[in-house]
Amino acid sequence: MRDRLQAAYRAACESVARDARQSSARDARAPAPRPCRGPLREISIELTSRCNLSCAMCSVWKGGRDGLAQDRILALLAEARSLGARVFTACGAEPFMRKDIIAILNEAARLGYGRISLVSNGKLLPRHAERLAAIPGLSIGVSIDGPEEVHDALRGPGSYRAALAGLRALCAQGVSVHPNAVLMRPTLAGIDHLIALAVEHGLGEISVQPFQPEIAWDQPDHRAWQFDPDSRAEVAAVLGRLLDDARLAGIRIATEAMFPAMLPYLFDGLRPVPPGGCTLPGRFLLVTGRGETFPCFFMRGQSMGNVAEGVRLRDIWHGPVQRRMQARGQAGDCPGCLAGCSDVPAYDAAAGLVRS
Template sequence: MKPFFFLKPGKGNSYQVFNPVDNTEYELNYIGYRILEHCDGLLEPEEIADRLIRDFSLTKSDAIDYINVFLDKMYRLGMIAWRQEKYESYRDWGAPSTVFWDITGECNLRCIHCYNFEGKQHENELSTREVKCSLEEMSGFGVKNLSFSGGEPFARKDMPEIIQHAAGLGFDTVGVSTNGILLDRHIVRELTAQKLNIQISIDGDDADTHDMARGVKGAFESAIRSIRLLLDEGVNTSVCTTATKLNVERIPGIIRLMGDLGVKNYRVQSVVPMGRGKMNADLRLTPGRMKELVEYLEKRNIQVSSYNVTLKPPPAGPVNFCDPGVCSAACSVCSITPGGNVVPCTYFWGINGDNLRDHSFQWIWENSSVLNYFRSIRLNDIKGLCRDCKWLPVCHGGCKAENYSNGDMFESSHSCWVAEETRNRILSSGKIENQKLIAKGEMEIETWVKQ
């Protein structure tokens, strides 16, 4: 088993690590810090012990004991992941099709489901010149699609300039996700000229519901005003709703409202429990309620991520556990943080990715240990209830970021209604030995899922 350390250590000699999932900072001693440095996805714990012996006055036995106890604690805190195999290098992978860029951490709303705790401008955000330079590199490398988000992208005064530069570089599409508050007719007309795709977030069919989700009064009025303005100026406009227990009953009303406004593209997404989303994790829909919502949306041809795969017949034939591409993150897409770190996806913004100030985008895409670690993930890494599910080849065990936020990137999805229904059958079976196994997450469930 080879551990891999995801998160960044602290600055200087403080020996701290910060977990963005729950906004917690942990202080380490120097030995702990050195152990995490060696968790590179290539070394076994015994090999890490050999390195500690050289640096500290420890016996091999003491070093292994120390490492095992420490890594177990780090695993339980979500700081490391384990795989059976070493990660592989994929230097000829080819450019990603889409790059998602959180262009700033600053935001004028306080959405209850956001992965961004503070909504403040990050330290050392990339300058206008640095952003433009990286955009040129990505275009030259062959990136096809670009999507800006935040924070609130238009909190950056140079955002129109950045958009104009990106639009002139030949990307197939350039999109911006915004809450709409800072848009005015002058900005919108600039967007019209650039043929952009703009996504506005709407989380209610009235001000009370939307503003409660967004944390600021008046947000609904501003968002609706911006939608009307964008459509009036001919900008390609879509709307996204984050489904929670607070607004799920209002989604039919949101759909009607979007129809009245003339919005053609509408989608729904779920909450990933990171940042404020972790603090408000009780607002997430249960898997059963999510299933009802997805069935409702499917009938109306409305997109809801990839949750619909288990509503279709499972694929025939045996599972190839060596199949790559378990997640699109680091394979066909990646994200860039406000400070320039290239990471597998937006929700992994706090991990130790390489920075655009240190390397070109192409170099990072081809050489990053974090990105190559994600590319190395196979179906064989998936554990728990998902491992023997007949939908595994198409579902891949659910969103890796969501699983990671729940404690283990390779464990069963907490949002899957198939897993929930299977778990409930096991727990209600009356077989005490099965109930104990399911509580430990150790049960092979082929007889339950494949029946």
């Protein structure tokens, strides 16, 4: 399955890059680009690839470096805001490894971002909880993959208690927080632990997303986290019970609308596109730690421009490469994904779910 996923993903990325190369000469001769049809809604900036854990199913932490300088990040936030962005996602291996993380989040709030989100392993949250409580619009996901023995086996001894301490510190300060889990073979039996945590701490939301081979390709034991082909019925039953338990408890599952696509993704190697096409490239920009820009986390065939080299976000957003990527996403001509951080609204709309 891994080989099929890897081959399909790389083929799709190569297709995007090939299309970009073939049209680059035409773009160079073209008149000034027409503005993108809609405003930018969300910007995600990779703040760091450093982490204080070395989780077994992840290789992002091996990068070991911070992203752009603080002044460049703040300038990007201001420019994105002028283009209409109201959502800022601070991503990276562990965002709180950056010493200036609070300053960055505070500036995003000052600029008027209505939603500021990030995911953390929780270990550094207690020391920041009081200051985080003063940031309006902030929402934090804490990675908790199941009961203590399951979580620690994946993320290291003591990591469960550290995550729980971080979650509780945020709860005590009134920060919007939810547990977030990765669905894979080791976590299946204890995935309902998230419901228990949410009930115990009075939380209204959890998030579950499937294991993504892309972030663990260079890990030698990646097959230990993928499901056996004959466990399909078991996984379906567990997901069904999780939905039922969440509804009974009045808890929202942020990725609920993606559940029907999870089995084909996990067992058939199918990389879905939301029904009606992916709308993410028409409202989202990702800026990597090196300044490259992309229309989503998975369409990385060609950068739309490098902000570290002085390219303006406005020119990227209204440029020909962005328009082409937007069209490909809407047509379903992209690598496809099933990431909880991706086009959740499109899945929600197709499922008839309304989120407040």
